[in-house]
Amino acid sequence: MAQQQLTFTEVSALEILDSRGNPTLQVTVTTGDGGRYRAGVPSGASTGTREAVELRDGDPERYGGKGVTKAAAAVDGEIADALRGQRWTSLPDVDAALIDLDGTATKSRLGANALVGVSMAVARAFAGNGPLWQSLQPEGVLPRLPVPHFNVLNGGVHAPNDLDFQEFMIAPVGAPSLPEALRAGAAVYARLRALLAARGDATGLGDEGGFAPNIALPEDVLRLIVQAITEAGYEPGRDGVAIALDPASSEFSRDGSYHVAGEALSSDDMIARYEQMVTDFPVWSLEDGLAEGDWDGWAKLTTRLGDRVQLVGDDIFVTNPAIITAAVERRIGNSCLIKLNQIGTVTETLEAQRLCRDAGYTQMISHRSGETPDPFIADLAVATGTGQIKAGAPARGERVAKYNRLLEISAAAPDLPFGLAD
Numbered sequence: 001m002a003q004q005q006l007t008f009t010e011v012s013a014l015e016i017l018d019s020r021g022n023p024t025l026q027v028t029v030t031t032g033d034g035g036r037y038r039a040g041v042p043s044g045a046s047t048g049t050r051e052a053v054e055l056r057d058g059d060p061e062r063y064g065g066k067g068v069t070k071a072a073a074a075v076d077g078e079i080a081d082a083l084r085g086q087r088w089t090s091l092p093d094v095d096a097a098l099i100d101l102d103g104t105a106t107k108s109r110l111g112a113n114a115l116v117g118v119s120m121a122v123a124r125a126f127a128g129n130g131p132l133w134q135s136l137q138p139e140g141v142l143p144r145l146p147v148p149h150f151n152v153l154n155g156g157v158h159a160p161n162d163l164d165f166q167e168f169m170i171a172p173v174g175a176p177s178l179p180e181a182l183r184a185g186a187a188v189y190a191r192l193r194a195l196l197a198a199r200g201d202a203t204g205l206g207d208e209g210g211f212a213p214n215i216a217l218p219e220d221v222l223r224l225i226v227q228a229i230t231e232a233g234y235e236p237g238r239d240g241v242a243i244a245l246d247p248a249s250s251e252f253s254r255d256g257s258y259h260v261a262g263e264a265l266s267s268d269d270m271i272a273r274y275e276q277m278v279t280d281f282p283v284w285s286l287e288d289g290l291a292e293g294d295w296d297g298w299a300k301l302t303t304r305l306g307d308r309v310q311l312v313g314d315d316i317f318v319t320n321p322a323i324i325t326a327a328v329e330r331r332i333g334n335s336c337l338i339k340l341n342q343i344g345t346v347t348e349t350l351e352a353q354r355l356c357r358d359a360g361y362t363q364m365i366s367h368r369s370g371e372t373p374d375p376f377i378a379d380l381a382v383a384t385g386t387g388q389i390k391a392g393a394p395a396r397g398e399r400v401a402k403y404n405r406l407l408e409i410s411a412a413a414p415d416l417p418f419g420l421a422d
């Protein structure tokens with residue numbers, strides 16, 4: 001990371017709207033040399049219970065309590081006071097000061113939304129006129145253009161349909177380049193829309209830009225997606241376009257059972273169901289297959305399927321270095337989803353990523369279901385060489401902003417390798 005001295009003359013936040021029409025923060029920092037840097041703060045819907053805590057106003061008269069004027073005031077007040085008027089030599093120093101200032105384990109006093117916005121804007125300030133990805137690159141890590149995981153069909157809490165599984169993603173793992181991967185994603189997405197329309201299914205969109213038809217059985221969706229991949233002219237599977245799932249199962253786990261399409265399933269039933277799915281369909285990655293509290297189930301799932309499929313922890317790991325450390329000790333999962341606002345600073349995110357690298361866990365960089373056009377995660381994915389990103393459908397401005405930023409990076413640095421990390 002670049003080591004230079006920065007001063008901040010302005011640190012401020014504005015309450016803006018995210019892609020769901022909920023308030024979020026846009027943070028601006030101005031440096032002593034006149035540079036201005038911005039960041040937009042994402043926000044999840046299917047959140048893990050151990051995520052860092054957003055500060056929301058709680059005033060039912062404004063945005064049903066979701067306003068972020070208190071978090072904005074924390075940026076304009078306490079945080080600005082702490083950052084202005086001294087020299088900073090690194091992003092980790094700034095992030096450590098933010099964590100100290102907040103003083104809580106969950107960042108709930110000043111708000112993880114306030115802290116992550118400032119941290120992202122300050123990361124941009126340290127990058128200055130250079131590419132953000134270069135400045136974020138950890139020592140010894142080779143940068144890489146990631147395989148985009150396009151969420152083409154939405155359910156769960158991201159769509160008002162009967163589908164319990166939250167995300168069905170297509171991953172052009174076999175594509176030769178990033179532009180070809182984007183072309184494959186757009187082609188399969190278009191083909192899927194045509195297939196749904198021909199069946200008389202709805203082609204309206206969920207929160208992440210995937211279609212949200214009223215299909216209840218995950219296997220029916222998988223069949224349709226394989227058809228769309230084939231009809232778009234691609235080979236279903238790792239040599240062409242593979243499938244990644246994020247059932248987000250914490251959301252349909254209650255009373256000790258998983259509730260899928262009207263059936264109550266045990267943890268063992270779910271594992272058997274997934275085993276059949278990865279046998280019948282080209283599913284290469286499974287995120288949050290079991291609930292965040294079901295660590296014993298996760299251990300069994302990892303033993304049963306860990307050699308065949310990537311098992312990504314999102315709600316269960318929440319980008320938290322301490323939780324990832326505990327999971328690695330128990331060999332829970334083999335991959336981490338990485339979301340900046342789950343932990344609340346860029347530095348802690350990079351630390352979580354280092355732990356994953358050291359443990360041999362793969363990583364997928366992720367957007368949130370509530371997004372702004374900020375493409376920060378595209379640079380983070382390239383910088384940390386994860387080889388994987390998920391940023392929603394290959395449609396809708398706030399989603400394609402990330403993919404388009406990857407295209408820009410790829411055009412400016414044509415020697416960067418593309419694809420899954422080795």
Ligand SMILES: C=C(OP(=O)(O)O)C(=O)O
Binds near residue numbers: 366
């Ligand atoms: C992106 C996701 O959704 P959310 O932002 O709602 O947590 C996810 O669960 O991976």
Ligand SMILES: [Mg+2]
Binds near residue numbers: 246248288315337
């Ligand atoms: Mg998830």
